[in-house]
Amino acid sequence: MQCARRLIMTWLYSRHIMQISWLIAASSFVFAFTSPAVATEPLEFILSNGMKVLLVEVPKAPVATVQVWYKVGSRNEVMGRAGLSHMLEHMMFKGTAKYPKGTFSRLIRKNGGMDNAFTSQDFTAYFENLAADRVELALELEADRMQGLVLDMSELTTEREVVKEERRLRTEDDPQGALVEALFAQAYLSHPYHWPVIGWFGDLDAMTLDDLQRHYDTYYSPNNATLVVVGDIKADSLLPTIKQLFEPIPRGPEPKPIATMESEQKGERRFLLKRDAQVPFVMMGYRVPNFTSEDSYALDILDSILSHGKSSRLYQNLVYEQKSSLAVGAEYSLLQTDPGLFYFYALVSPGQKPEVVEEALHREIKRLQADPPTEQELQRAKNQVEATHVFEQDSNFRRAMLLGQAESVGAGWQKIDQFVERIRAVTTKDIQRVARQYLTEDNRTVGTLIPVPPKQPEAPSTAAQQGRP
Amino acid sequence: MPTARRLPIAPRPQALPTLVIGFCAFLLASGPSVAAEIAPTKFVTANGITVLVLEQHFLPIVEIHALIKTGSAQDPPDKAGLANLVASLLDEGTTTRTSKQQAEQIDFVGGALEAKASEDFTTASARVLKKDIDLGFTLLADMLQHPAFYKQEFERIRTQLLGEMASDNDDPGHIAMKAFNQLVFHGHPYRWPVNGTEETLNKITLADVQAFYGREYSPSQVILTIVGDITLEQATALVQTHLGTWKKGTATARNTKKPSPVERRTVQLIEKDLTQSTIVLGHGGLPRTHPDFYSVTVMNYILGAGGFSSRLMDSIRDKQGLAYGIMSHFDARLMPGSFWVNLQTKTETTNQAITGVLSEIKSIRDAPVSDQELAEAKSFLMGSFPLRFDSTAKLAQVLAQVEFYGLGFEYFSEYPKWIDRVTKEDVQRVAKQYLDPKRYALVVVGNLAKAKVKH
Numbered sequence: 001m002q003c004a005r006r007l008i009m010t011w012l013y014s015r016h017i018m019q020i021s022w023l024i025a026a027s028s029f030v031f032a033f034t035s036p037a038v039a040t041e042p043l044e045f046i047l048s049n050g051m052k053v054l055l056v057e058v059p060k061a062p063v064a065t066v067q068v069w070y071k072v073g074s075r076n077e078v079m080g081r082a083g084l085s086h087m088l089e090h091m092m093f094k095g096t097a098k099y100p101k102g103t104f105s106r107l108i109r110k111n112g113g114m115d116n117a118f119t120s121q122d123f124t125a126y127f128e129n130l131a132a133d134r135v136e137l138a139l140e141l142e143a144d145r146m147q148g149l150v151l152d153m154s155e156l157t158t159e160r161e162v163v164k165e166e167r168r169l170r171t172e173d174d175p176q177g178a179l180v181e182a183l184f185a186q187a188y189l190s191h192p193y194h195w196p197v198i199g200w201f202g203d204l205d206a207m208t209l210d211d212l213q214r215h216y217d218t219y220y221s222p223n224n225a226t227l228v229v230v231g232d233i234k235a236d237s238l239l240p241t242i243k244q245l246f247e248p249i250p251r252g253p254e255p256k257p258i259a260t261m262e263s264e265q266k267g268e269r270r271f272l273l274k275r276d277a278q279v280p281f282v283m284m285g286y287r288v289p290n291f292t293s294e295d296s297y298a299l300d301i302l303d304s305i306l307s308h309g310k311s312s313r314l315y316q317n318l319v320y321e322q323k324s325s326l327a328v329g330a331e332y333s334l335l336q337t338d339p340g341l342f343y344f345y346a347l348v349s350p351g352q353k354p355e356v357v358e359e360a361l362h363r364e365i366k367r368l369q370a371d372p373p374t375e376q377e378l379q380r381a382k383n384q385v386e387a388t389h390v391f392e393q394d395s396n397f398r399r400a401m402l403l404g405q406a407e408s409v410g411a412g413w414q415k416i417d418q419f420v421e422r423i424r425a426v427t428t429k430d431i432q433r434v435a436r437q438y439l440t441e442d443n444r445t446v447g448t449l450i451p452v453p454p455k456q457p458e459a460p461s462t463a464a465q466q467g468r469p
Numbered sequence: 470m471p472t473a474r475r476l477p478i479a480p481r482p483q484a485l486p487t488l489v490i491g492f493c494a495f496l497l498a499s500g501p502s503v504a505a506e507i508a509p510t511k512f513v514t515a516n517g518i519t520v521l522v523l524e525q526h527f528l529p530i531v532e533i534h535a536l537i538k539t540g541s542a543q544d545p546p547d548k549a550g551l552a553n554l555v556a557s558l559l560d561e562g563t564t565t566r567t568s569k570q571q572a573e574q575i576d577f578v579g580g581a582l583e584a585k586a587s588e589d590f591t592t593a594s595a596r597v598l599k600k601d602i603d604l605g606f607t608l609l610a611d612m613l614q615h616p617a618f619y620k621q622e623f624e625r626i627r628t629q630l631l632g633e634m635a636s637d638n639d640d641p642g643h644i645a646m647k648a649f650n651q652l653v654f655h656g657h658p659y660r661w662p663v664n665g666t667e668e669t670l671n672k673i674t675l676a677d678v679q680a681f682y683g684r685e686y687s688p689s690q691v692i693l694t695i696v697g698d699i700t701l702e703q704a705t706a707l708v709q710t711h712l713g714t715w716k717k718g719t720a721t722a723r724n725t726k727k728p729s730p731v732e733r734r735t736v737q738l739i740e741k742d743l744t745q746s747t748i749v750l751g752h753g754g755l756p757r758t759h760p761d762f763y764s765v766t767v768m769n770y771i772l773g774a775g776g777f778s779s780r781l782m783d784s785i786r787d788k789q790g791l792a793y794g795i796m797s798h799f800d801a802r803l804m805p806g807s808f809w810v811n812l813q814t815k816t817e818t819t820n821q822a823i824t825g826v827l828s829e830i831k832s833i834r835d836a837p838v839s840d841q842e843l844a845e846a847k848s849f850l851m852g853s854f855p856l857r858f859d860s861t862a863k864l865a866q867v868l869a870q871v872e873f874y875g876l877g878f879e880y881f882s883e884y885p886k887w888i889d890r891v892t893k894e895d896v897q898r899v900a901k902q903y904l905d906p907k908r909y910a911l912v913v914v915g916n917l918a919k920a921k922v923k924h
Contacts, residue, residue: 060527063859093777102787105777110845112852114776129856161790165745169793169813173743175639276742278635309576310560311569320569323625326632349632380577387579387598394528394860454742 042403042413043235045242049251050223053242054403054413056230058396064231065396066138067127068146069404072219074121074199075192075258075337081211083199086119087163088215092126093117094155096148101155104141111137121193122337123408129397132232136241142227143245146220151209160204167198175277176347179449186269187285187341187445191262221252226407230400261338262287269445277451279326280354284361285341285445288332288438291411296334297422298430299342299438303332304381305373305431306344306364311380313367314344318360324352325360337409341445342438354448368435372428385423507858507881509694509868510701514708516717517689521868522704523696525861529599531697533609534865536873537591538692539685541663542804543724548673549658550665554627555681556586559593559612561622566611568622575608582608586663589803590873596862599698602707610711613691616682623675630664631671641747641914642811648737649749652910653807657728687718692872696865727804728753731908738922739914746819746915746922750826751809752905757801757874763887764895765799765903770846771896772833772904773797773810778845780829785812791822799903803874808903819913819920827906827924834900837893851885 045053077084095101108115113130128138171177181196188194265287306314307330318325327347346357392398403413509523544551561568575582580597597605637643654660695704731752773781773796785795795812814822858864871880913922
């Protein structure tokens with residue numbers, strides 16, 4: 001049995017419930033690299049207005065994915081307006097002058113396609129998966145809403161309630177989701193990673209049409225976007241269409257860089273979350289660098305050794321041997337715009353103590369700091385990265401997501417090509433070194449969910465009633 | 470906020486503004502009808518395994534997917550969870566490999582090995598790079614033929630499953646579906662969760678596990694689907710080498726009892742301190758092989774399965790802002806499955822949401838759907854057909870199920886035609902036949918004192 005990775009659901013907020021497999025694909029992203037033997041290379045074009053276009057020809061099946069990525073996420077928000085990027089993502093389906101409300105999804109669907117969108121800390125992306133001969137329709141619609149969005153007060157009033165329902169579903173009524181939110185709020189004091197992508201209730205209520213319009217005008221411009229198309233397309237014939245549709249959109253102002261950075265953490269931060277829940281849940285987040293650091297490759301392999309597959313250290317020790325956890329894992333994504341968290345989580349087995357589980361996590365970290373991993377473990381991790389890359393190419397959607405994310409966080413898709421050499425060069429000593437350097441007590445934030453008995457209901461509980469026939 | 474049901478405004482072709490480029494043509498066309506060209510080779514081995522092979526040489530990967538024709542529907546009444554426990558133990562040790570060795574071998578090549586039970590069937594699969602195809606077959610064949618069912622692994626996995634059951638109670642959607650199935654499938658094995666209940670799982674002994682495996686797992690019960698960068702000859706030889714000596718079993722009696730319909734409105738309210746009510750409303754459905762399946766698919770798309778094109782989404786979310794997600798489902802199984810609508814809404818709007826759902830169920834029965842709704846539903850279902858098997862793993866799963874349900878491989882070329890022939894009259898007829906706004910099961914999980922459920 002594999003660990004339940006429900007946690008991952010918390011990273012991306014989409015307009016509508018997406019298949020879990022896509023979300024997992026999005027954040028477990030072992031990053032890919034290109035092995036020459038398989039699949040085709042992305043072709044890059046820069047339009048006259050600065051928009052980057054990445055096209056990948058995959059003639060395997062007559063389908064394609066069209067994705068437009070904007071470099072805007074919750075990191076581009078200000079205090080008091082947390083959740084603005086995600087709210088704007090929802091409003092992007094409310095219509096333009098040319099394609100009024102409801103038209104977008106209806107047109108895509110009647111042409112056999114599926115559309116959705118998602119928002120993270122770093123980016124907002126829109127996609128259509130459809131038959132390859134319908135790609136132009138998706139492009140026409142995306143080009144249209146890049147500049148022509150009509151923001152309407154009554155639509156905002158309704159959609160605000162929808163987003164609040166989404167927050168209730170993912171955070172208020174989900175103990176693990178609530179812990180993740182608190183962990184980031186504790187680990188980041190000044191940087192916008194402090195607040196959740198979905199936003200706080202108060203901020204959602206305070207948002208105005210002007211806020212949304214300003215955000216749209218600032219970030220939804222071709223020079224702040226990347227168009228990715230992967231599937232059974234021909235770049236030669238598609239490019240003129242793309243130019244025709246997108247080049248008339250004027251270049252926008254360059255968005256100002258985010259000024260607020262997070263200073264070094266000096267001392268462990270620790271908190272409890274007490275609420276109605278079945279079992280305790282432990283999370284530890286360590287502040288680590290992103291793709292801009294050479295150490296990111298060793299950190300990625302470290303993540304793999306700790307948590308990828310049932311033979312990994314955390315599963316073997318905490319779940320299999322000690323039986324203290326129902327599920328355990330570590331997550332690190334180097335494809336983040338600003339330095340993120342290398343975090344650990346453990347779902348505590350009924351009857352077990354969270355302190356014991358936390359101690360077991362510390363023990364695994366100390367082991368790696370004391371002794372480097374074995375050559376066999378290192379090779380396994382490298383093999384997993386390589387195989388994952390090939391499997392990822394099996395899905396146009398995943399492939400496009402990877403390119404879009406790499407581009408949107410500022411790594412650039414070409415950097416993906418270098419990952420393979422960098423990953424292959426990681427040594428067991430490197431892993432030990434990064435474990436010692438980053439997985440330290442002073443650099444961590446530890447959050448524990450402590451279940452408390454539910455509030456006594458005011459009415460009779462669990463009533464089974466027979467209705468009138 | 471508009472309150473009346475708005476007229477569908479998706480542009481008909483003539484309403485479209487002039488487009489910059491010439492794709493008016495495909496908007497004017499009757500819609501995409503991409504029939505998939507998927508033609509696997511099928512053969513049956515001497516010991517009775519049904520083998521499906523589909524060569525796909527685009528990427529150096531292979532998916533080996535075994536479907537075993539047994540699932541929780543074959544669990545003894547007091548031992549729900551048995552089929553799932555057996556499946557969960559397939560990768561927890563064989564006669565020649567420990568659990569850890571199995572994990573180490575598949576992890577070392579970056580592959581995946583999985584086993585999973587559902588109601589009607591169990592699947593065990595291996596995904597590997599082409600160069601590791603022999604290892605993939607070795608590990609999968611080993612877990613199918615030689616699971617060891619070590620006592621300590623049995624105890625450990627059972628404890629793990631019990632722990633997961635406890636943890637699942639943090640998920641209101643899970644609690645609601647568990648209660649709903651017990652109401653809709655009363656007296657039928659479909660009523661229990663696939664992983665059983667605390668009570669039934671505790672009754673299962675190691676001897677039960679061994680007996681179930683011995684009875685249910687044999688070559689003639691297996692559909693083995695191989696998709697990927699492999700030739701038919703290679704696949705045939707690998708099947709022979711790794712599974713050729715698996716002894717033929719004797720046919721086992723199947724539980725084919727049909728669930729009985731929900732006879733009256735039944736309401737179950739479950740208290741949980743939450744800010745939202747989780748609502749599930751529905752009743753019995755139809756089997757996968759029923760000829761009405763395709764008409765029901767079109768009807769259900771219009772009602773609530775069609776994403777932002779569906780009536781439920783339009784009314785409950787877009788017009789009233791009551792929910793983030795709302796969807797209707799027909800889960801068509803080997804035996805008649807179920808129909809349900811599920812959503813979450815803030816406690817205060819529980820009754821409003823339930824009323825809204827019932828009103829949409831009534832309205833699709835009472836009046837024919839519009840020409841546009843019908844055309845768009847059919848157009849989506851036909852056009853999106855190839856997206857359902859756009860990865861190797863999905864393709865293997867779909868192939869195996871087409872064989873399991875006996876749909877015939879013409880399914881891949883004929884599906885668009887089966888959808889296309891559905892009429893407005895069919896949609897209303899199946900709405901009347903398979904939807905019931907009076908006799909249904911309703912489950913609400915949430916803060917009951919505040920929700921004040923009236924239904």
